Amino acid sequence: MTPIETFSLIFLATILLLISEIEYKVIVALLAAIFSIYFGVSYGLYGIEDVYHMMDMETVLFIVASLILFESLNETGFFKFLSLLVFKKLRLKGLFVVYVLLAFATLFSGIAENTITMIIMTEITLSVFTPRRVDPRATVALEGVMSNVGGLLLPISSIPGLIVATRKNIGAEEFLIIGTPLIFVLLGVSILYYRLVLARQELGIEELQVVVDDPWKTVENKSVLARSLLIFSLFIVGVLVSDNLGFTPSYVAFFFVALMFMFSGEDPRRILSKISWDVPFFVACFSIFVESLDRAGVLTLVGSYLELLISASNFLGSFVFLLISGIFASVITNISVVLLLLPIVDKISRTGGLNPHPLYWSIIIGSNIGGGLTLYGSLPVLLSASLAEKEGHKIGFGFYEKRIAPIVFLQLLVSGFYILLLEILGVL
Amino acid sequence: MMVSSNFTVGAWLFVMIFCMAFDLGFTVYKYVKRRFDEIYSAESVLPKRIIHGVVYLIFLVLAYEAIRVRAEGELFTGLLFLVYTAFSAIAIFIVVDIVISIRKLRRKRAA
Numbered sequence: 001m002t003p004i005e006t007f008s009l010i011f012l013a014t015i016l017l018l019i020s021e022i023e024y025k026v027i028v029a030l031l032a033a034i035f036s037i038y039f040g041v042s043y044g045l046y047g048i049e050d051v052y053h054m055m056d057m058e059t060v061l062f063i064v065a066s067l068i069l070f071e072s073l074n075e076t077g078f079f080k081f082l083s084l085l086v087f088k089k090l091r092l093k094g095l096f097v098v099y100v101l102l103a104f105a106t107l108f109s110g111i112a113e114n115t116i117t118m119i120i121m122t123e124i125t126l127s128v129f130t131p132r133r134v135d136p137r138a139t140v141a142l143e144g145v146m147s148n149v150g151g152l153l154l155p156i157s158s159i160p161g162l163i164v165a166t167r168k169n170i171g172a173e174e175f176l177i178i179g180t181p182l183i184f185v186l187l188g189v190s191i192l193y194y195r196l197v198l199a200r201q202e203l204g205i206e207e208l209q210v211v212v213d214d215p216w217k218t219v220e221n222k223s224v225l226a227r228s229l230l231i232f233s234l235f236i237v238g239v240l241v242s243d244n245l246g247f248t249p250s251y252v253a254f255f256f257v258a259l260m261f262m263f264s265g266e267d268p269r270r271i272l273s274k275i276s277w278d279v280p281f282f283v284a285c286f287s288i289f290v291e292s293l294d295r296a297g298v299l300t301l302v303g304s305y306l307e308l309l310i311s312a313s314n315f316l317g318s319f320v321f322l323l324i325s326g327i328f329a330s331v332i333t334n335i336s337v338v339l340l341l342l343p344i345v346d347k348i349s350r351t352g353g354l355n356p357h358p359l360y361w362s363i364i365i366g367s368n369i370g371g372g373l374t375l376y377g378s379l380p381v382l383l384s385a386s387l388a389e390k391e392g393h394k395i396g397f398g399f400y401e402k403r404i405a406p407i408v409f410l411q412l413l414v415s416g417f418y419i420l421l422l423e424i425l426g427v428l
Numbered sequence: 429m430m431v432s433s434n435f436t437v438g439a440w441l442f443v444m445i446f447c448m449a450f451d452l453g454f455t456v457y458k459y460v461k462r463r464f465d466e467i468y469s470a471e472s473v474l475p476k477r478i479i480h481g482v483v484y485l486i487f488l489v490l491a492y493e494a495i496r497v498r499a500e501g502e503l504f505t506g507l508l509f510l511v512y513t514a515f516s517a518i519a520i521f522i523v524v525d526i527v528i529s530i531r532k533l534r535r536k537r538a539a
Contacts, residue, residue, distance in 0.1 A: 001493050013486040020479040035490060042497045 007296035018332040029285035036292035054291040065253030076225040084215035105143035110153030114380040122387040144381035145372040152179035160338040160367040172240040224265040303347040318358035319416040326370025330377035334367040372408035375400040453517025481526040
């Protein structure tokens with residue numbers, strides 16, 4: 001067998017395992033990495049000493065540091081406190097409660113990990129809906145979708161964004177300029193969809209009301225919250241200006257991890273035990289696999305087919321690529337989509353003489369949002385569904401595809417037109 | 429007479445290796461089948477059983493290639509033959525398992 005045939009088989013087995021979810025995703029990534037290294041070294045594609053560089057340690061370290069800082073802030077009770085405080089001050093009723101919940105899901109996922117956001121938001125939503133006997137399923141599922149949208153706020157907001165940002169040197173300012181307006185547009189579209197489509201099917205939604213006693217009850221220690229919030233805010237500023245300081249984002253992030261552990265008053269062992277270690281592990285193993293595919297020529301082969309498609313679609317290339325990323329992300333984990341498509345974009349842009357920048361953004365947006373096309377494609381959506389099910393509100397595949405998937409498809413279309421508009425205006 | 433004797437010994441060796449490899453392959457398949465039956469007892473997970481079977485077939489091809497790529501020269505020809513026979517035996521049973529699962533799935537959809 002030739003290297004390209006062998007690596008195509010590894011690629012096929014990995015994709016099948018990821019789609020069918022037969023094995024845990026980290027095991028799949030580990031298997032892919034082990035096979036790739038064995039054949040890569042045996043075929044002489046690279047030496048064993050090159051494997052360390054293929055892991056993309058800068059991205060992996062930045063992911064670890066970001067997860068530690070997100071978890072530290074979450075442990076203080078900040079997110080729950082903030083949402084209850086807003087509900088208390090605004091005294092919201094009816095559909096406005098839902099709109100604010102959707103806005104919070106979007107905002108919080110911009111500054112916290114998606115899973116943390118969804119645990120908090122589902123808990124709040126169920127506590128608001130259940131006493132009034134209003135069906136919370138559509139709202140909870142849509143919050144999962146909106147937490148994917150919030151991942152476009154900053155490079156640290158989502159792992160796909162973070163990978164593209166660190167590898168392609170896309171700064172936080174660019175995320176704020178391109179991502180923030182899109183988030184507002186998509187939030188507006190989703191609220192409109194909720195009002196016109198979903199709200200009509202929800203009985204008693206007009207009677208919703210939030211009764212908040214004292215938001216401070218959710219905070220264990222005010223001093224810890226204040227210190228953690230200050231260090232987290234400085235971390236975001238630090239990442240924004242890391243380029244100007246001459247340091248890498250991972251160095252800046254670990255500087256603030258040290259500060260957080262020393263001065264926030266939180267127990268580092270507790271924080272470290274709560275980190276989702278599977279994420280950095282998956283990224284490291286999958287990076288080795290993708291780099292091996294590249295060296296074996298598999299990505300060039302896949303890229304040549306995608307190049308044909310993009311060339312045929314002419315100026316709609318970034319739009320088509322966004323849809324492709326979205327559809328891929330609905331069947332395999334979005335981190336895999338980014339790691340696989342990123343080198344393909346580089347190849348396409350090099351051979352076709354295209355500007356890769358709009359395509360990078362197509363990957364970021366498509367892989368973030370597209371996961372919501374299916375109930376099992378996005379972790380926040382799946383998590384919200386399982387949390388709701390625990391409380392007796394089952395969100396089935398049929399329910400999700402009929403009521404929530406159309407808005408995700410609409411979001412992808414709107415995002416595609418948004419990228420095209422930015423291209424026409426010369427922003428990208 | 430000598431040629432005939434050599435041929436008999438060769439044929440005997442071939443049959444022995446083949447039987448050993450086949451037996452080894454069947455034993456491994458029995459383990460795989462037990463695992464499949466435990467995980468995919470319900471009919472609703474038949475597509476997953478099929479995908480899992482296909483993945484195992486790919487793993488067999490990769491495992492053979494992993495040995496082949498490292499084992500070069502005359503000395504390893506016998507070993508490769510043994511491995512090839514054992515893997516083929518496992519593969520045949522997995523293919524049969526996949527075909528049965530596909531037939532069950534089609535019958536279920538038709539019903």
